[in-house]
């Protein structure tokens with residue numbers, strides 16, 4: 001199967017980043033629609049890095065090593081959350 005590393009990283013981190021954001025901004029919506037918008041926005045701002053895996057599961061730590069660390073994923077997610085918070089699409 002083919003996977004995109006940043007996508008796995010975004011799925012892995014969205015809950016954590018969203019929870020932190022909610023502590024200061026309890027009014028943000030975290031429904032499925034908004035979460036998908038956040039993930040799409042974040043992924044559009046991250047480099048694409050496809051790999052082929054035969055095992056079907058991958059180690060999270062290896063992913064962050066491959067894409068240069070957690071920090072840029074968290075930054076992309078935070079920017080996306082702020083955008084969706086300001087301009088929710090529903």
Ligand SMILES: [Zn+2]
Nearest residue numbers: 029030031034
């Ligand atoms: Zn929503």
